[in-house]
Amino acid sequence: MLDYDALYALNEVVRYGGFDRGAQALSLTQSAVSQKIKRLEQNVGGPVIVRTKPLKPTPLGRELLAHFQKVSVLEEALNIESGLQESASPITVAVNNDVLATWFSLVLAKFSETRRNPVHVYNADQTQTREKLQQGGVMACISQTGTPVTGGQSIRLGTMYYQLYASPAFIARYISGSPSPEKVMKSPGLLYDEYDVTLLSDYQQTCFNLAPSFSSCHWYPSSHGFVKMAVDGVAWALLPTLQVVDEVKKGELVSLFPQQALGLPLFWHWTSIDSGALSDLTRAVKLIAKQQLKDVV
Template identity: 80%
Template sequence: MLDYDALRCFHEVLRYGGFEKGAQALNLTQSAVSQKIKRLEQNVGGPVMVRTKPLRATPLGKELLAHIQKVSVLEEALNIQSGLEASAAPISVAVNNDVLATWFSQVMAAFSDKRANPIHIVNADQTQTRDILQQGRVMACISQTGTPVTGGQSIRLGTMRYQLYASPRFIERYLHKEISPQSVMSTPGLLYDEYDVTLLTDYQRECLNIAPSFTTCHWYPSSHGFVKM
């Protein structure tokens, strides 16, 4: 049988990225935390983490993280259904930058009015958030795919639409003659990071019917900066 006390200890150490911070979150000494994780590894018959900087979960450790996240969600749901006092444990959620910059703050405010659980955000691209959930690093995620993880549930939240914008000055400088696939290809653009390359190349291929290229694009990883620029 799994040692859930040690398993939760392992989860906190990975979540905070080290033994010292994990121990502080658990109100334990680093020695006690280390002993619990060693006991867990003996219990499951193998190492659960790679002791590098930052700490990384082994394949076995990832399975255990996913398991403890599911157990935490089930316990929380059972407390609510049974009328028991819900725990005030942190709830970790993987959320992409655009959602954080637009509407997720309203969700946090509404949630905080009803529950005492702190929300811990793991910031990642919408193409990566589901994988983070699958790995057990978070309890929920905002993702571009509706396919639930094993043992999980997927709820459609709606559609987030993206549009192309440029200032009149920019259009006058680069697109004053015509707006065509060719002129667009030679015009500077903005990408948030490497994950947005896929969005851009899909747009070029599907909407402009041209060979993908992003050689004229600036990379600027700030949603608010996009608006200002």
């Protein structure tokens, strides 16, 4: 039988990225936590942690953590039904930067009206979140891929639209006359990180039939900083239309090509376990997405 006390220790060590912080969360010494992990590895017959900085679970460790999360949620439901205690197990989800910067806080606000479960949000690109769910690292995610994972369900939430924006000062400085795609792509632009290359490539190819080009782009890994860089006239940026409504109204940003928008479909994925809290979170996601996401720009 699995040692669930040791599994809990593994969960906290991985969550906080190290033995020191994991031990603090457990109110134990680092030595005691290390012994629990070592005993767990002996029981399951292999390593459960890659001892890097930050610590990462091995494939076996990921399987154990996925099992532990499911057991925790099922135990919560049993405790509530039996009246033993009011438990509030964390719900783990993976969400991409742009959703976090625009409407996911509304989801948490709605969820918190009826539930006190902590929601642990892991930030990942929309092309990577589903893999995190498939590996058992989270219980739900928002992804651009609709196919459900094994043992899970999915639903289409709507479409998030992106347009190319720049400040009036940037346009005056770098773009004389009417902006053309070729002219704009040769001026300074912005990328969030290496995964953002895919989104910008899709925009260039879908909207302009241009080969991907990033040689003039700055890299700036901050969603809110992205908007600030564009407003300050440093570069143009491909941004969610939802994120810059106020900046456009104030005239701080201008859509360079108002008729050209890239639509990114978004899907909510969740594991098929009997959890009232996860069901309530799913309802909150559906409700807020229906309010925020449109089928047209």
